[in-house]
C-alpha cells in the first residue's frame with residue numbers, strides 16, 4: 378500500500394509465467410494487438426499510436442519529450458510535485474527552453490497561473506501531471522486544452538497514477554500525448570509504460586527537423602513494429618506483455634466505472650478511518666487523489682520507525698514523504714487490486730497499533 382508497485386492479482390502473475398514465445402509468433406502478435414486495443418479503452422482514445430513502451434513509467438515520460446521536443450523548443454511545465462520536476466529535467470535534457478509554473482506542495486495548480494504564463498507566448502508543449510503521487514493531489518485537467526490552444530501547444534499528461542484508478546479520457550480532454558506505468562492502478566508488475574499519441578502529436582513527430590535523440594524510444598521506429606509491418610526494432614518483453622494483457626482484461630471485466638467507484642469508495646473509508654485516529658490529511662478534500670493519500674506524521678512520532686514496524690509486524694508497506702514532505706508525511710496507496718476493504722481495514726488497524 379505504498380506509492381506503487383501495487384498488489385498483483387494471481388491471474389496476472391500466472392500470465393507472466395506462461396512459456397516465453399517469439400516476439401514475431403502469430404499468437405504473440407495477436408496478444409499485442411489486443412493489448413493495444415484494451416489500452417485504447419482504458420485511456421479513452423481512438424489514437425492509433427497507443428502502445429506499451431518496454432520500460433517503466435519514467436521511460437514513458439522520456440518518450441513523450443524526446444519525440445515531441447527539439448533543441449530550442451519552448452516548453453511549459455506545470456509543477457505541483459516531484460514528477461512535474463522530473464518532466465522539467467527531462468525536457469531540459471532535450472535542450473528545450475523550460476518555463477515553469479508552480480503550485481505549493483499539497484495543492485493543485487491554479488489554471489489562472491498557467492494561463493498567465495501562456496499568455497502572449499508560443500509553446501511547443503504544455504505538460505502537466507494528472508495524479509501527483511508525491512503529494513496525493515488530483516489535478517483537474519478540464520481547463521488545460523483551452524490554455525494549450527492559446528499558446529499553440531501540444532498537451533502532454535502524466536497519467537502514471539491515474540490510469541485505471543480515476544477517469545483518464547484522452548480524446549474528451551483533447552490530450553495529445555500521455556504516458557502511464559503498469560505497477561500503479563493497472564496492478565501489473567513494473568516494467569512497461571503505456572503511451573498514446575494523438576494524430577496531431579504524430580504529425581509533429583513526423584515533421585521533425587532533427588532525428589529523435591534516443592534510438593530506443595524513437596516512436597517512428599517503434600511504430601513500424603507495432604504497425605502492420607512488424608519491423609524488428611527491439612525484442613518485445615513477451616512475458617510482461619502477457620501480464621499487461623491479463624491485467625487489462627481484468628480491468629475491463631470489472632468495468633471502468635465500477636473500478637473508479639471502488640477506488641473512490643475505499644479511499645473515502647480510509648480517509649474516514651484516518652480521521653477517526655486523529656491523523657491529519659494535508660490535501661484539501663476537493664483535490665484529494667483516491668489512489669494515493671498523504672497523511673501528516675503526528676508531532677513526536679518517528680515516521681521511519683512506524684513504517685518499519687508496519688512492514689515487520691503486519692507485512693504492510695506504506696510510503697514515506699517526498700520533497701517538502703520528506704520525514705513529515707506518509708503516503709498510503711489504494712491502487713488497483715490494493716483498493717479493497719481488507720487493505721483499508723488492515724492499514725487502519727496496523728497504524729493504530731504502531732502509533733500506540
Ligand SMILES: *Cc1c(COP(=O)(O)O)cnc(C)c1O
Pocket residue numbers: 381433434435436438460506508509510511535537538558567
Ligand atoms: C511512479 C511515477 C512515475 C515514474 O514511474 P516509474 O515506473 O517509477 O519509472 C512518473 N510519474 C508519476 C506521477 C508516478 O507516480
